[in-house]
Amino acid sequence: MITETPWWKTAVVYQIYPRSFADSNGDGIGDLPGIIDRLDHLAGLGVDVLWLSPVYPSPQDDNGYDISDYQDIDPVFGTLADFDRLLAAVHERGMKLVMDLVVNHTSDEHPWFLESRSGRDNPKRDWYWWRAEPNNWGSFFSGSAWELDQASGEHYLHLFSRKQPDLNWENPEVRQAVYAMMRWWLDRGVDGFRMDVINAISKAPGLPDGEVRNGSRYGDGSPHYLCGPRIHEFLQEMHREVFAGRPERILTIGEMPGVTVDQAKRFTDPERREVDMVFQFEHVGLDRGEGRFDVRPLQLTDLKASLGAWQDGLNSTGWNSLYWNNHDQPRIVSRFGDDRSEHRVRSATMLATVLHLHRGTPFIYQGEELGMTNAPFEKLDDFRDIESLNHYAEAVAAGADPEQVLSALRVAGRDNARTPMQWDAGPNAGFTNGLSWLPVNPDHVEINAAAAVADPDSVYHHYRRLIDLRHTEPVVAHGDFTMLMPDDEQVYAFTRRYRATELLVLGNFSGSPASVPVPAGWEGAETVIANVSGTGPLPSTLTLAPWEARVHRRTGGRG
Structure with missing residues (x-):
């Protein structure tokens, strides 16, 4: 039986999209030396783990998720020597480094x-x-x-681009080649893997047709390749072949589209030795109808029901990953917050507070700690992402209004997450002194790291305080979770409890004041963290300001 507490339960992970993080040589594309130059920003934030999106050699058809060599670095990002310098610099600062593992498919140039x-x-x-x-x-x-x-x-x-052919994991030679490559990176010193669409590696025998729905030309094959018949066998074999017996604890994160709570319990049960946590997509699909570009309004009760079910489902067995943003999701302050008014900072910090106080390991995507927003894409030529460009071509060919399709791309397209990191108010936001591969968001004049670090009330410093709270207050990492006010469409409220310490978390998901019934026994509870200045002990009656978040603590309650 596994009894030790894994280090990653008190950790915070920061995702770097290398192409857009920091460019050191003026070619307009981020690189490994650029990351090294900016590590102190991440160390100052307090994060524990850096996750690198792919830096392997690639034709870049899907921005690096089409890999042509698993055991080298693409020249656009640098060299293996640069990678070794980065790894050493990360470890010198007390952080760990996780690589992106993309083994459902390769490039067609592999x-x-x-x-x-x-x-x-x-x-x-x-x-x-x-x-x-x-x-x-x-x-x-x-x-x-x-x-x-x-x-x-x-x-x-090819479940993705035609330049991303799927590997046949039924062939044991494929699996052994993948395991050998993983061992090579671990021997080099990396601390784990985020596994891209890993639950797609097992396909149903015979590859049966999928159901055709909603007038589509194609069938939905996902029931035949997501969480397929041998997925647990493959992951357990991977653990035996790659991770077992290593003196250090390796972090494994499985990205799993369509995974259910019950399936995730099996994947993340420590006794089964598969993965430590999964990335699930349920909560980031709640404002979508039929696919990514069918945008709908978010219902807060749906969000609470979804995240609450995952908190309850993995309470005794397994572990949650917590995220709003990544390289595949539009910016959360533009999506669930208010990015075009005086409430940008407050809505960004409210969203951060609610997420980070859940039970699980939080993930921060680059620029999230600044409150970076979606970009003002004006025309089709402004987009770079293959998913958006293919969708536009197919939708317009089928008779859709081009401007309506563009409107959906602006809201939901993946390029929103990929605009360059905003380091300062200068040209190209300090990302490059060349021509940026994707235009810099013009709001960098206001929203940038230099300004955020200098402002004690910034989004950056709120994230820093949340990270410090996780590191110093055991209830944040280890406490149980109880949802409050599940039917309220304005306020997200819950409690966390560990031994004699309890936290009450409140977040107003709206631009209007919200009255909150204070739970019995919480009057006078001290404020731990808040995004409105002057917040004192919890009053007996409470009205939350627009986008206000607050966390209160009491001790000596139920043991």
């Missing part, structure tokens, strides 16, 4: 695939999925999930 497509009799032919007659699955990036290879007359499977 040597494995070049061999596989070279002929039907090649020994690596079965390292990928080939079919003379493909099924009806659609790709996540629009169109068919199959591409015809003219030379062999067969189709290969």
Whole structure:
């Protein structure tokens, strides 16, 4: 039985999207030396772990998630020597480094695939999925999930871009090659892996057709490849082959679209030795209808029901990851907050408070700690992301109004998360002295790291205080969770309890004042953290200001 408390339960992870973080050589693309130059910003914030989005060699069809060599660094980001310098600098500051592991698919320029497509009799032919007659699955990036290879007359499977062919995990040689690569990185000193769409690696035997819905040309194959029949077997084998027996505790994070609470309990049960936590997508899909670009208003009660179910479901077994933002999600202050008024800072800090006080490991995406916003994309040429561009082409070809499609891209497109990090108010926000690969958000004149660090009331310093609270107050990491006011559409409220300490967390998810019934016994409780100045002990009657957040503590209650 596993009894020790893992280090990552009190940790905070910071995701770096290297292409957009810091450019050291003026080519307009972020790189590893640029990250090294900015590590003190992250150390000052207090984060414990850095997660790097892919820096491997890649044709960049999907911004690095199409990998052509798993054991090197793309020249656009630097060299292996640069990576080793970064790793050493991270460790010198007492932080850890987690790599992005993308092994559901490779690039079509990876040597494995070049061999596989070279002929039907090649020994690596079965390292990928080939079919003379493909099924009806659609790709996540629009169109068919199959591409015809003219030379062999067969189709290969790609759940994402046609330049991202899926590996065949049924082949044990594939699995052993992946495990060997993972061991190579761990031996180099990395501290773990965030595993991209890892629950898609096991496909149902025979690759059956998916159900066709809503007039689509393609079938939904996800029931046949998400959490497939051998997924637990593969992850347990990975643990035995890669992680078991290492003296240090390696962090494993499984990105798992469509995963349910019950499935996540199995994946994250320490006794099963699969992954430490999963990234689930339920809460970031609540403001969407049929797909990413069908944007709907968020209902706060839906958010509370979703996050509350995950808190309850993984309370005794397993562990939650906590996030609002990542490289695939638009900026949270633009999405669930108010980014175009005097309430940007307060709504950003309210969202941070509510998230970080849940039970689980919080993830901060670069710029989130500044309250960075969605970008003002004006025309199609401003976008870079393959998902957005493919969706636009397919939707317009099907008769959709081009301006309406563009409006949806502006709100929900992944490029919103990928605009360059805003370091200062100068040209290109201090990101580069060249031509940035993606335009810098013009609001960098106001929203930038230099200004935030200098302002004690900034979003940055609120995140710093939240991180410090997690490090110093055991109830934040280890306490239980009780949702309050589940039917209220304005206020998010809950308590955390650990031994004799309790926290009451309140967040107003609106631009209007909100009356809150103070729970019995909480009158006079001390303020731990708040985003409105002058917040004192909890009064007997309370009206929260627009976007106000506050956390109160009492001790000596239930033991």
